Amino acid sequence: MNEEQDKDAKATVDEGGGFDPRAAARLLEQTTRRAKRQFEFPSPLLSLIQAAALLAAYGAIWLSVRGQNPYSGPSGTALLELYAFVGVAAVAVGLDGRRARAGVSGRSSQQGWMRAIPFMAAFLVVYVLMGALRFDGFSTAIVYGIIPAAGPLITVGAAAAGYAAARNDWQMLGFAIAVVAVGAGSAFAGPSGVWGVAGVCLCALVVCSAIAKAWLRRA
């Protein structure tokens, strides 16, 4: 700290004489709300970007596979679009994370990557399962349709539910269980329909979650 910058600071420092308790309560509430908004991750804007990216990614695959009979899987262009939207979402996550964590250090920063490990493992296990199913001769509709569309929602959602329950984060727990339900429910829509149903439901879920979070913050 540079003490030379404001030598007369002590003279200007205000003390609490005459500080009205109602004004103090208002200031405390405003400051807490503002600080939480500053440190909030993901922000409502990021949630909207993620919702749009999810809808676009799943939608690109659905447009590529709808009407296929027999199901042959998404086209290369659709997969490129999928990865492009995932990339956009990843960049948005990085920028929003940097905004929220600017100047913040300590325990939660150090644990950030540790926390991501179970989620990445849950995501990768879907691809391992796809390989095993393909090896065992399961149909393309299962291996390249239902499993890659619904699988990540079920596995990552379940990992998120466990994480949220361990932290008593009931809001996240509710969201994670809803994601698992979307994954499980959309699997019944068939190898083409699963992409459309999962995309729309997931997008709606993320938007609703962002609205609920913003509403709870104002309440």
Next chain:
Amino acid sequence: MTADLLDPLIHVPARLRIVATLAALPDGDALSFTRLQKLIGLTPGNLITHLRKLEHAGYLSTEKNGSGVASHTSVALSNRGRAALDAYTAALRDLIAGL
């Protein structure tokens, strides 16, 4: 109940904002002096004076990393500071309810 029961170290607009801002971080996290100053909007000297008072009371801890122009200071609310803010909030609530 009177305003005298409110912790005088916290019952100052600038220090209340400092403590409330730091309390919004997860337990065990620290905030850089620069970002805290940006959030609170005080001059560096003013902020230092308030931080020093809170630090002397054991409500927060400061840590300086590096040296020279590359040095930066981070500030964290201590358990004692968090408890003091909780007690202040409860006292404030009781006081307002009685008005």
